[in-house]
Amino acid sequence: MATATAPAKRKRELPWPITFYRSAVGKKWVMAISGVVGLGFVVVHMIGNLKLYLSREEINLYGEALREFPKHLLPRTVFLWITRVVLVLALAVHVHAAASLTRMNARARPRNQQYQSPRDYQVANYASRTMRWTGIIVLLFIGFHLLDLTWGGGGADFERGDAYNNLVRSFDRPLVAAVYVVANLALGVHLFHGVWSMFQSLGVNNPRINKARKRFAQSVAAIIVIGNISFPIAVQAGWVDEACVGTEHGEPCEPSGLKF
Amino acid sequence: MTGKTLTLRLKVWRQDGPRAAGRFEEYDLPGISVDMSFLEMLDVLNERLNADGHEPVAFEHDCREGICGSCSLMINGMAHGPQKGTATCQLHMRHYRDGDEIVIEPWRSSAFPIIKDLVVDRAPFDAIIQAGGYISAPAGSAPDANSVPIPKEASDSAMDAAQCIGCGACVAACPNGAANLFTSAKLAHLNLLPQGQAERYSRTVAMVDTMEDHFGSCTNHGECEAACPKEISIDFIALMNRDYVKAQLFNRRLAGQRR
Numbered sequence: 094m095a096t097a098t099a100p101a102k103r104k105r106e107l108p109w110p111i112t113f114y115r116s117a118v119g120k121k122w123v124m125a126i127s128g129v130v131g132l133g134f135v136v137v138h139m140i141g142n143l144k145l146y147l148s149r150e151e152i153n154l155y156g157e158a159l160r161e162f163p164k165h166l167l168p169r170t171v172f173l174w175i176t177r178v179v180l181v182l183a184l185a186v187h188v189h190a191a192a193s194l195t196r197m198n199a200r201a202r203p204r205n206q207q208y209q210s211p212r213d214y215q216v217a218n219y220a221s222r223t224m225r226w227t228g229i230i231v232l233l234f235i236g237f238h239l240l241d242l243t244w245g246g247g248g249a250d251f252e253r254g255d256a257y258n259n260l261v262r263s264f265d266r267p268l269v270a271a272v273y274v275v276a277n278l279a280l281g282v283h284l285f286h287g288v289w290s291m292f293q294s295l296g297v298n299n300p301r302i303n304k305a306r307k308r309f310a311q312s313v314a315a316i317i318v319i320g321n322i323s324f325p326i327a328v329q330a331g332w333v334d335e336a337c338v339g340t341e342h343g344e345p346c347e348p349s350g351l352k353f
Numbered sequence: 354m355t356g357k358t359l360t361l362r363l364k365v366w367r368q369d370g371p372r373a374a375g376r377f378e379e380y381d382l383p384g385i386s387v388d389m390s391f392l393e394m395l396d397v398l399n400e401r402l403n404a405d406g407h408e409p410v411a412f413e414h415d416c417r418e419g420i421c422g423s424c425s426l427m428i429n430g431m432a433h434g435p436q437k438g439t440a441t442c443q444l445h446m447r448h449y450r451d452g453d454e455i456v457i458e459p460w461r462s463s464a465f466p467i468i469k470d471l472v473v474d475r476a477p478f479d480a481i482i483q484a485g486g487y488i489s490a491p492a493g494s495a496p497d498a499n500s501v502p503i504p505k506e507a508s509d510s511a512m513d514a515a516q517c518i519g520c521g522a523c524v525a526a527c528p529n530g531a532a533n534l535f536t537s538a539k540l541a542h543l544n545l546l547p548q549g550q551a552e553r554y555s556r557t558v559a560m561v562d563t564m565e566d567h568f569g570s571c572t573n574h575g576e577c578e579a580a581c582p583k584e585i586s587i588d589f590i591a592l593m594n595r596d597y598v599k600a601q602l603f604n605r606r607l608a609g610q611r612r
């Protein structure tokens with residue numbers, strides 16, 4: 094009797110995005126791309142908030158413009174919601190990839206395989222070694238920040254649409270101002286390593302730009318931190334005041350925005 | 354010979370076998386010449402242990418000229434000790450002062466289980482090489498020299514990568530126990546040359562996937578580059594990342610490869 098060997102069934106291949114995401118190199122690539130999305134948001138957010146220094150009207154109009162963008166091409170807030178969905182997805186994959194890579198790395202050097210004498214790190218810096226902690230701080234902060242200034246559950250007097258006064262009232266509380274400062278410092282440390290790291294993960298590596306990559310990361314982190322922590326500091330220092338709304342009683346009213 | 358000698362205090366990791374619990378043991382070691390290499394210093398220690406009827410310290414070594422990658426010691430928290438671009442066997446005692454304490458540990462990673470004392474099993478590196486660290490070519494008489502033109506830059510970079518001696522210092526130094534520097538060097542020395550092109554992307558996927566079965570992942574600390582006795586650049590890791598992404602996202606059939 095003739096015997097035939099059936100060809101071994103090829104293992105069914107998973108769709109490529111899943112195969113790709115399953116690998117650590119793929120996850121790092123996804124983290125880099127989602128990081129770029131987050132970075133873009135943070136930059137735009139910081140620049141937009143600078144309108145705080147112009148006037149209450151300016152920043153509130155800016156907020157309204159975000160809801161209307163791109164005007165007549167889409168119904169109101171549709172674009173805003175698309176952006177929000179993209180941002181939430183980017184954040185979700187960023188955190189998921191980070192958590193799963195952290196587990197993988199913990200397996201690679203479990204507790205009983207740790208060095209028993211102190212390690213002498215040569216180039217790993219504070220930023221690179223605290224990514225997961227600065228990441229967690231930023232994540233918790235995003236929750237608080239949304240509650241505080243998007244949903245209005247942060248404890249301060251909140252009025253939907255009046256970004257200026259909501260912000261000033263929130264930052265008037267010293268403890269909250271301190272939270273914003275600390276969280277943004279953590280964000281800066283996270284960005285410093287993250288932005289540089291992004292180039293490596295994406296394979297953007299060329300002697301012509303390699304020096305510039307670190308400088309770019311430093312400048313991005315510095316600009317974001319300085320811009321963002323200036324808001325609570327300015328309010329605490331009394332350079333930006335709550336705008337008086339409803340001056341129907343005719344009491345004198347300071348103009349809002351930066352005072353000098 | 355300068356005749357100068359050192360008295361050292363060694364703290365060495367001793368572990369009787371893979372499953373045994375290890376511990377540090379301390380030894381006072383007088384009469385070490387500054388002209389000795391680090392491994393010769395350990396030879397002296399072992400001779401004295403032998404003479405006193407104790408078990409000598411097991412450590413790995415072979416060429417003692419920095420090319421085989423056998424020697425592998427974590428010295429005072431640094432892979433291969435304090436001198437940049439130097440394997441343990443090429444490190445000399447003149448870098449130490451009289452009375453120094455030197456702590457010696459094996460590489461630590463779940464991929465590199467300890468066999469005894471300072472000796473670890475680096476078999477997962479072999480698995481990565483078996484997955485793709487070769488080119489497929491009909492064997493025969495040696496081809497004529499210069500029959501395949503290779504740009505000088507490409508051959509220089511490939512040679513930089515080919516310097517990797519597979520010692521495992523990158524894994525040992527990496528806070529995540531990742532082997533990305535090793536794997537990327539072994540990929541680059543083939544992927545940068547014409548002979549390596551046909552299998553470039555299938556090789557990249559095979560070697561990276563095998564690497565990830567054993568090791569941690571890269572978070573771009575750069576410790577591997579600093580520890581590497583051959584000073585291999587993390588630029589090769591970026592190249593590997595790029596090739597891996599290409600291999601997964603683009604049409605590999607067009608490159609003459611499966612999938």
Ligand code: FES
Pocket residue numbers: 413414415416417418419420421422423424440441442443518
């Ligand atoms: S013993 Fe061969 S490289 Fe050190």
